[in-house]
Amino acid sequence: MQEQCKTQSCSQHGCGVCCTHISHISVKRGNHQILKDVNLHIHCGELTAIIGSNGAGKSTLLKAILGELPHSGEITYLEVRDQIVKRPVIGYVPQKLDFDMSAPISVCDIFAASLFKAPVWWKRSKASRQRVLDNLKRVQAEHLIDRKLGVLSGGELQRVLLALALDPIPNILLLDEPVSGIDHNGLKLFYEIVASLRQAYDLSIILVSHDLPLVAKYADRVAFLNHRTIECCGTPREVFGSQEVRKLFQMDF
């Protein structure tokens, strides 16, 4: 099944589609090999979920794609008509933020820091506030604009960070889902929003996920990360049909 992942090229997948090639990515930390020869092709308009046990290297793979960790191998971004994008825009939704809950940071502040030249503590124009509102509208979160980050629920914070990652519209969107702290309804809403945005903006999405039933429902493709590499990859039906995956996750659905 690994072969299938490698050979499925863009052209087979309806031509004129942009895509991302992740080829032969390996990550070492000291003498410890964390990822070994990871290959993955991602097409735009597709939601690819990465699953695997804790510590399998899922977040590491995202950090390698982000360029935060040194790695061997190559990542290329192809636009329509196979043109290589030299400086791709990467949208990233982190697992968590490193602020303490009492910090006086509003939702609008983190948008202002990322999108505008004027310092966050300066007065904001009506137009820039409108842009933040438009961004939040995409994830059904306009009402949160003046809230403090510390009072948001896990699901609300995740949606806000998703909205942030979508301006500007990225070549590839990386979502690192928190292990805990989000209730089931919040998580379901998040998946629904991601799935609808994928179609609306023709996004390439990689989602590190811990919720298999939701992955089965919303992902277009699933990559199973095990033993430091992607062991199998395909449609949810294919991957969840594999004996090894079923055994590891003790699946009964």
Next chain:
Amino acid sequence: MYRKRVHVQEVSTCKRRVYMSGWYNLIEWLIPFEWAKYNFMKNALLGVLLVTPMFGLVGTMVVNNKMAFFSDALGHSALTGIALGVILGIGNPIWSMLGFSIFLTLAIIKVKGANTASIDTIIGVFSSTAVALGIVILSFRGGFAKYASYLIGDLLSITPEDLVLVGITFFIVILIWIIAYNKIFLVSLNISLAKSRGINVHLWEYAFALMIAFIVTLSIKWVGTLIISSMLVLPAAAARNIASNTKQYTVLSVTIALFSGISGLILSYFLGSAAGATIVLILGLIFALTYFTKIILSGAK
């Protein structure tokens, strides 16, 4: 040649005197009170007007980044800087202090990057070793009393020359706060997020830490090593009790710092107390005030 240089020097002091006398006259006109008649008070007032807003601004980020302990370590290690200056025979200890605090900052960030121990432990190890080294050198043959003034500082010892240096730092800090605040802000939220936005994380991490090192070291002489980090942390800590976004946080922190600075200076004149400590005491009171305001407000909701 020598004569010429003396001449140039005279001209420049002369100019400075003209410049300072403008400030002195302005103060006398604005504040017709007895305490404002002395030149040392006028210098101290200008010092407070430059230093406290800087502390208020930078403090907001120090508290957000949980770097209070780091600034404390920098303050304490100034003793080591002075000691090194004595050994190397450097006339003005400010240079050896700056040199050592820059070294300490770089060392702490480097070791932190290696991820071998928690940041608290790393700072603790560096700070206490540095302080011990400084005290051993300075107290060698029982001469520590000479340097005791650095422990509590003397705000009234500010000279016009010091003010020039503080003025330059003030403008650099304001400039960084305008052009780089957003970047430093994002780095403090999440490093990977900042990286995905194309921000050079390492550059700004270093730049911000070095900026703290500069401000702390420059102010040691007037504030004293014992309470310098309170000057940095308290205005922001008080402001965050009642602020709900970054703009309010910044404005409140600077206002609180300025208010405490000016009122502390005046109060210390009448009490004959150390100005730095008096300012910190007022800051502490304001913190208590905002803390209870927060509790009352959240109780009312």
